[in-house]
Amino acid sequence: MEISSHFSGILKFRENADSYDATFSVDNGRVTMIPWATSCQKAVRDALYGDKHRSPKQWLCGYTEDNCSIAILKNSKLAAGFTSGTDLRVVKFSTPLIIKSTAAGCRFDLKTFDRMEFYGGIVDLLYPPSVAIKEDPSGIAYRNREDYTKTYPVEINEEWFEVQYTVSFADLSMETGKVPDYRNSIHSVMRFLFPENRPVENFEQYFNYGLRLFQFCTGRSNIWSEIRLYGNQISRPMLTWINDGFIDYANDALDVFHVISLPSLGNRLPNLLKLLNEVKTAPRLSFLPKRNRDAASVGFTDITDMCVAFEREYALAKDKAKEDLVVAAEALTERLLDEVNRAENCPEAVKTKAKSILSQLKSYSPSLRDKIKSVCGRFRDAAKPITEQPGHDGLGIATFYDEDAFNKKIRDFVALRNQASHASVIWNGGEEIIPHLKLYIYFSVLFRTGYTKEESSIILDWLFNRFF
Numbered sequence: 001m002e003i004s005s006h007f008s009g010i011l012k013f014r015e016n017a018d019s020y021d022a023t024f025s026v027d028n029g030r031v032t033m034i035p036w037a038t039s040c041q042k043a044v045r046d047a048l049y050g051d052k053h054r055s056p057k058q059w060l061c062g063y064t065e066d067n068c069s070i071a072i073l074k075n076s077k078l079a080a081g082f083t084s085g086t087d088l089r090v091v092k093f094s095t096p097l098i099i100k101s102t103a104a105g106c107r108f109d110l111k112t113f114d115r116m117e118f119y120g121g122i123v124d125l126l127y128p129p130s131v132a133i134k135e136d137p138s139g140i141a142y143r144n145r146e147d148y149t150k151t152y153p154v155e156i157n158e159e160w161f162e163v164q165y166t167v168s169f170a171d172l173s174m175e176t177g178k179v180p181d182y183r184n185s186i187h188s189v190m191r192f193l194f195p196e197n198r199p200v201e202n203f204e205q206y207f208n209y210g211l212r213l214f215q216f217c218t219g220r221s222n223i224w225s226e227i228r229l230y231g232n233q234i235s236r237p238m239l240t241w242i243n244d245g246f247i248d249y250a251n252d253a254l255d256v257f258h259v260i261s262l263p264s265l266g267n268r269l270p271n272l273l274k275l276l277n278e279v280k281t282a283p284r285l286s287f288l289p290k291r292n293r294d295a296a297s298v299g300f301t302d303i304t305d306m307c308v309a310f311e312r313e314y315a316l317a318k319d320k321a322k323e324d325l326v327v328a329a330e331a332l333t334e335r336l337l338d339e340v341n342r343a344e345n346c347p348e349a350v351k352t353k354a355k356s357i358l359s360q361l362k363s364y365s366p367s368l369r370d371k372i373k374s375v376c377g378r379f380r381d382a383a384k385p386i387t388e389q390p391g392h393d394g395l396g397i398a399t400f401y402d403e404d405a406f407n408k409k410i411r412d413f414v415a416l417r418n419q420a421s422h423a424s425v426i427w428n429g430g431e432e433i434i435p436h437l438k439l440y441i442y443f444s445v446l447f448r449t450g451y452t453k454e455e456s457s458i459i460l461d462w463l464f465n466r467f468f
Contacts, residue, residue, distance in 0.1 A: 001171065002226065003100050003241040009070055011062035020062060022091075024072075026098070029243050031072060033091045059200065061110065069101040069108035071200065097203065098241040103234060110238060112197040113231035118210050119168065120187035121225035122251055126217055127188040127262045132167035150263070151193075154270035156209060156277050162193040163270060165262050170237075190262070197231055207242070212276045212285075216445070217260040219438070219463055220250040221290045248292050258466055264459050272449045281316065283445045284309040287438070298431050306437055307368060307417045313444040314371040317378070333358050369414045372437070373407060379443035380406075382453035386461050387436060387468045398468040399432070409433045435467040 008025040011033065022035040057075045064070050072095050101108040131148045134141050149166035165188065172185040192206055207227060214223050224246070228237035265272060275281045287305035289295040340354045366374070380403070392398040401409065412430030419425045439460060446456040 001102065001228075001237070001239055003098060003239050007064050007066075009062055009064040011060045011070075011072070013060065024060075024062070026072070026095075029095055029098075029241065031074075031093055031095050035091070059111065064100065067104045069103075069110055071099045071110040073097040094243070096243045099200065099203075099229065100239045100241075102236045102239060108234070108238075109231075111200050113200065113203075113229040113238065114194045114197050115230040116192045116194075116203075116206050116210075117168075117228040117230065117237070118190045118214075119226040119228050120189070121249075122214050122218060122223040123165070123188045123190050123225050125251065125254055125256050125259050126214065127165050127167075127190075128256055129167045129186045129188045132169075132186070150269075152267070152270045154273055156274050161195065163190065163273060164193060165190045203229075203240075209273065209277050212282075213273055215285060215288055216272070216276055216442075217262070217463075218250060218254055219259075219288060220254070220295065221285075221288045222246040222248060222250050222292070224249040224251055246290065250289075250292060250295070253292050253295065258463065260459055260463050264462065268450050272446075275445070275449050281448065283441065284312045285441075298434055300425055302434070303413070303417050303425075303431075306434070306441070307372075307414075309441050310372045310375055310437070311368070313375050313441055313448075316448060317375065317444065367414075368417070369410055372410050372414070375444055376406070376410070376437070376440045379440055379447070379453060379456075382457045383436075383439055383443060385457055386439065386464050389465065389468055392468060401433070401436075406433065406436075413437070435464065439464050439467075 005028050006026065008023070010020040011022045011024050012019075013021045013035075020036070022033045024031055024033040026032075057073070060072045060074055062070055074093055075096060076093055099110045101110060132143055134143050145166070149164065151162055151164040154161060154163045168187055168189045169185070171187070190210060192209070198206070210225075211223070214225065215221050224244075227240040227242065229240065230237055262269065276283070284305070287302050287309060336358055337355060340351050340358070343351065387398070388400045389398070393400045409430055409432065412428045413433060414430070415428060416425060416430045442460055442463070443453070443456050446459065447453065451459065
């Protein structure tokens with residue numbers, strides 16, 4: 001089930017009013033409205049246009065032409081248009097989000113929900129719906145629901161709820177005399193189950209929770225899944241239309257053998273979901289491809305984005321060697337500052353300059369190259385089953401690097417970053433280890449989540465083995 005790209009209806013701007021205020025039509029997220037001429041025009045105008053001190057974000061609610069409840073998000077200020085002959089006060093704006101009920105003919109509150117469901121799409125790749133069907137030569141047979149449903153408690157930003165992945169038969173129709181459409185009617189789902197209703201204003205927050213997990217598991221940014229909401233003790237879903245900004249989706253470009261499956265994450269799935277979505281622990285994954293045509297290429301921004309990712313992983317890594325360097329730098333700074341203060345016959349301006357230089361030593365931080373070497377070095381042995389698959393070097397599929405050769409490639413990669421910051425990249429071979437660098441970032445993220453290096457190697461083999 002999806003919201004049509006083109007539909008129309010009526011909207012209400014005044015929450016306590018008995019009548020509706022405008023006619024509207026939607027064309028691929030572009031909303032056109034014509035407010036009605038009523039005795040309450042000033043109230044309508046104030047509700048629609050607001051004032052300069054009020055947030056432009058507003059939910060416009062009403063009914064569609066097929067008599068279903070609708071809520072359209074307006075998140076920008078509006079300006080009225082004019083038509084020849086008559087001022088119709090035509091209003092147009094682009095909406096990022098539309099929510100529509102599937103229960104026709106009744107009033108339906110779209111402003112709260114207690115379950116968000118990521119239905120089909122990329123979830124079918126991360127957890128194939130075939131797991132619900134078992135082999136039975138006598139006919140079609142289904143496994144017990146408990147066998148293919150996993151539910152975990154999760155806490156993100158001090159809020160508790162449950163995450164569940166399973167297979168849904170909600171759209172399976174058994175019409176007399178017709179063959180059931182199993183291919184298009186049975187889909188995998190991942191759900192967020194909330195202990196109480198959540199306001200629709202929180203939609204984007206929870207949507208991003210799932211999106212970040214799916215992007216991590218696929219190594220792509222441009223993924224898609226249908227989003228359904230449930231609430232108010234009504235079993236029928238509320239459908240959503242989202243303007244996510246992607247011009248294509250990676251769903252058809254990927255397959256189940258080249259993603260991190262949800263079951264492979266085991267009982268630490270909630271830990272990963274939390275780590276990916278909290279500001280203090282979230283990795284920087286902006287280097288992931290945003291369109292299909294870029295998946296096999298390297299752009300200027302990819303290089304700088306990956307360097308940012310390494311800076312982040314180094315900063316969050318709990319590494320005794322790193323801590324020892326900081327302690328040593330602080331101790332040396334104190335000794336040198338003492339020498340500066342005791343220096344005789346030295347101008348005060350020179351001492352001040354020396355102290356300024358030493359303050360940089362006290363807040364010691366290694367070079368970007370050393371940070372990348374540090375992160376990669378921690379996982380090099382664990383990554384070898386993926387990066388050095390037997391015989392692949394002899395066949396020319398992959399290059400095996402010893403430590404010195406790889407460190408030289410890191411130096412070349414950092415040189416690319418320095419050039420990219422000045423918009424004049426000259427490729428020097430440093431880009432050849434980008435698949436390795438992505439792999440090491442993933443190792444670091446999983447290790448911070450609580451997976452061992454060996455567990456991480458098994459999990460990441462699915463996502464990365466085709467690159468080596």
